[in-house]
Structure formats: structure tokens, C-alpha cells
Amino acid sequence: MAETIVFIIFAAVALAGAVSMITASNPVYSAMGLLAAMFAIAVLYVMLDAHFVAAVQVIIYAGAVMTLFLFVIMLIGVDKPDAYGKQVPAQRVITGIVALGLFGSIVLAGRAAWITGSNAFGTANLNGTAEAVADELFGTWMIVFLATVMLLTIAALGTIALAYFRDVPEEEMVG
Amino acid sequence: MSLFIEVSIKVLVLFVFLLVTVLLLVWVERKFVSDLQNRVGPDRAGPYGILQTLADGMKAMFKESITPTNAQVGLYIAAPIVSMTAALLMFLVIPIGAPIEINGTTYSLQVMDLNVAVLYVLAVSSVAVYAITLAGWSSGSKYPMLGSVRASAQMISYEAGMGLALVPVVMLTGTMTMSGIVEAQQGSFLGFLGVWNIILIPSFVVFLISGFAETNRAPFDLVEAEQEIVGGFHTEYSGMRFALFFLAEYINVFTISALTVTLFLGGWGGPVFGPWIVESSLPVVWFLAKTWLLVLFFVWVRASLPRMRYDQLMGFGWKRLIPVSLAWIILLAVVLGVREFGMPWT
Numbered sequence: 001m002a003e004t005i006v007f008i009i010f011a012a013v014a015l016a017g018a019v020s021m022i023t024a025s026n027p028v029y030s031a032m033g034l035l036a037a038m039f040a041i042a043v044l045y046v047m048l049d050a051h052f053v054a055a056v057q058v059i060i061y062a063g064a065v066m067t068l069f070l071f072v073i074m075l076i077g078v079d080k081p082d083a084y085g086k087q088v089p090a091q092r093v094i095t096g097i098v099a100l101g102l103f104g105s106i107v108l109a110g111r112a113a114w115i116t117g118s119n120a121f122g123t124a125n126l127n128g129t130a131e132a133v134a135d136e137l138f139g140t141w142m143i144v145f146l147a148t149v150m151l152l153t154i155a156a157l158g159t160i161a162l163a164y165f166r167d168v169p170e171e172e173m174v175g
Numbered sequence: 176m177s178l179f180i181e182v183s184i185k186v187l188v189l190f191v192f193l194l195v196t197v198l199l200l201v202w203v204e205r206k207f208v209s210d211l212q213n214r215v216g217p218d219r220a221g222p223y224g225i226l227q228t229l230a231d232g233m234k235a236m237f238k239e240s241i242t243p244t245n246a247q248v249g250l251y252i253a254a255p256i257v258s259m260t261a262a263l264l265m266f267l268v269i270p271i272g273a274p275i276e277i278n279g280t281t282y283s284l285q286v287m288d289l290n291v292a293v294l295y296v297l298a299v300s301s302v303a304v305y306a307i308t309l310a311g312w313s314s315g316s317k318y319p320m321l322g323s324v325r326a327s328a329q330m331i332s333y334e335a336g337m338g339l340a341l342v343p344v345v346m347l348t349g350t351m352t353m354s355g356i357v358e359a360q361q362g363s364f365l366g367f368l369g370v371w372n373i374i375l376i377p378s379f380v381v382f383l384i385s386g387f388a389e390t391n392r393a394p395f396d397l398v399e400a401e402q403e404i405v406g407g408f409h410t411e412y413s414g415m416r417f418a419l420f421f422l423a424e425y426i427n428v429f430t431i432s433a434l435t436v437t438l439f440l441g442g443w444g445g446p447v448f449g450p451w452i453v454e455s456s457l458p459v460v461w462f463l464a465k466t467w468l469l470v471l472f473f474v475w476v477r478a479s480l481p482r483m484r485y486d487q488l489m490g491f492g493w494k495r496l497i498p499v500s501l502a503w504i505i506l507l508a509v510v511l512g513v514r515e516f517g518m519p520w521t
Contacts, residue, residue, distance in 0.1 A: 026247075028247070055298050068331075070312075130351050
């Protein structure tokens, strides 16, 4: 019973955060909305006994990613009105169709065992301690884990390469 | 529901404990610094001025809380609350004494024993950054803004150092729970002397320095450097809202000290003896004694060292602390690997 109440509260917070992230006119409030959603999702992870994922969720998203977002937003300044880009014809219709399709596929994924590997809303015997996650990560999924590490390293290197080695004459480069 | 009641009582006790501690802490700091600087310090309210903090608190409560015209009101009011909440949350995982057995039931003197307590500490300290960042931004004024930009850069940088300093502790003790880390430091040398994690000296030093930076204390108090940016992020705050920031800072000092004691100085470990009532309360005494000694060290450093320059601060964090921590982790991993599995060629 208590679990249901907690779930409803934090699911509502997560949804409200997500909606306010899209609708807020001030980018800082958008960031706050996203932050609220992240925290609410972390609480949901805790309810699933996935303590490790919850802690990492807060550290990575709330701690690193969102702080950088805020940092950038503040440094750029939020007072300037955004110059909206050109609208694609029939933008709202296309967005609606894509959103419906996404919603449908999420529902389908939730119900279909062939995608998630478990029954819909079934109680997979989750063990979310750091030890269990480590065993899975550095045992069963070692290759995949290393591949992800490679991918992220390449992405970081790519960013540096794009930032530094542009076809711009030396004197025009800033910094 | 017994768990619910137990946790509620613990949280309440912890809350009162922290507030009383902070009242004492502010007084201790002012007295100690004044002693170091050949001054008298507060001496009017109560014996030795011990009620000075209480008087200051009353004053803050009755002062008007001003809201600047350009402030983003919602976040402006939320920031001090977030700051205080984050400061209080951190202490939940720290065991302040050995488990006590009453009528056959064992009660741990720790609100919750998470199996990812080490990560929890990092997560909560990352929330604390928001309070300062938002306070500075929402004030709608330039000095708070500069202070908050400094704060976020500083706290993110030193959080990395702090995280890397925690890794060797986890490697050595093989657990992420605070109770496990403290247990692992208990009497294994000559039967009663604990082997404290302070043997990981580089980690200890890095953690302590990062702790100074995370709490924005001298010599890392660029966030509120009075000579440069007035009061930094809390320039526009007054009354109780300012008092919340102030309290949060002091709670953080106490928490970082307690955390250092737990992780590196054996936690509540120490010789216990005597009848049951003495035996069960001695660990708490040891814990508090160690923590207060470390708090005094914090105050001592504040009184001794001048403030760093901003580029020195960032350079020190990224070019010294983090490489040293990384090299130390690799070295320790090799040593532990050899101890566990023998030399690679055997």
C-alpha cells in the first residue's frame, strides 16, 4: 500500500517535471523540470531495490550533466529571447504522429516478452546491489561494457578533434 | 511499522543532534579563531559567550528577508532550503557508534545502511552544488552570479578528486557500506589496535583537501571571497534565508569531518571497557572526539592559510589532485592484485 502511494507520488513528479521541462519558457526552469524528473526516477529505482542504479542516476544526471547544463545556460545568459528556427510544414501533425508511435512502441515493449526478455510487469528477481551489478558488468557483459567504453572515448576524442582542428585560419580562432 | 518508527526516531534524534552540534560548532570556531589571532572573541552572551550563536539565530529570525527586484522568486526561496536539506541528508549514512544491543535486539546507530553508501555521499554532495548555483543565479545580481559560477566550477572539479579518493577505500575494504568500512578498520593488529584506512595516506590527503573545497572553506573560499565579490552567492540573502546557508555550511564542515573519521580514521573504533552502559556509549564518545578534533583542524587551517587564486585552485584540482589519485589507484590495484593472486609469472 505504502509502496503504491510512493510510486504514484513520484511518478506524478516525474511526469510533471518532464512536462514542465518542455513547456517552461525560461531555460533554467526547463533544467529544473528535467532535474525533478531525474530525481523522481531515481526514487523509482530505489523502490525496485536498484540502489546502485539510483545512486548513479543522481551522480551522473543530477550531478554532472544537469550542472553542466545549468552552467552553460547561466553563462550564455537567459535574457536573450530565443530565435526560433523555421517551422517545418505541418510540424504539429508530424510531431503528434511520431509521439503516438513512440507511445505505442513503449506500451508494446512493456508487454512483449521478446523485447524485454521478461514477462510484462513480471517480477524479475532483481538484485541491485553494487556487487551484483559489478558481477554482471565485468562478467557476463564484459565485451559490451568495453565496447561502450571505446564508443564514449571515441566520442570524446571526436569532440576535441572537431573543436580544435577546424579549417579556420589560426588568427580567427578564439582562445 | 516498527521499522518506520525506528527510522523516524533516528531521523529526529539526528536532526536535533546536528542542530545542537552546529550551535556549538559556530561558537567553537569563533572562539578558536580568536584565540589563534590573539583576540577575545564573543564573550557577552552566557559564560564564555557560548550563547552567542543562539542570540545570532534569534536576530536572524526577526530580520526582514529581503527579495531583490530582479530575483527569480521561486528559485530564490528554494535555494537555501535545498542547501539545508542536502547538508542534513548527508549524515544519514554515517554510523555514529557501534551497534547497541538492548533486550536481545540490535540497534545500529545509523539511520540507513545503504549498500551504495559511498556513492550516496557523492550523489548528495552533487545536490549541494545546485543550492549555491541557483542561489547565485536567481538573485539577479552580478556578484552572486560570479560567486555561483565559481562555486559550480570548483565543486565539480573537487568532487572528481573526492570520488577518486574514495575508490582506494572501497578497494581495500571490499565494501561500499559505511558499517562495513568501519568494521574492516576494527582490531586486527595485535588483537585490539585497528588498522585504520589512514594507511592510504594519499587518499586521505586528497579527500581532506577536497573536503575543504567542497565545503567552500578557506583556503578555498573563493565562492564568498569578501574582497572580490562581496559575499558571493549569498550577497542578496538576509534574515533566516541567509541563516540557512550559514547553518548548512557548518553542518557540512561537521559532516565532512565525520565522513573522514568514518572512512579513514576507524569511525567509532577505539578501546572499550567497563560495565555495559559505559561500554556501549564509549564508541560514540570516540567517534565524537575524533570528529571534533578534525573540526578543530578545519578551523586551524582556516585561520592559518591565505585564500588561493582562482587559477591556482583549478590547476591544483585538475593537475595535481586528480593525477595523483589516479596513479595511486593504479599502484594500489597492482599491490592488491599481487597480494590476492601472486606475481603474474607464478
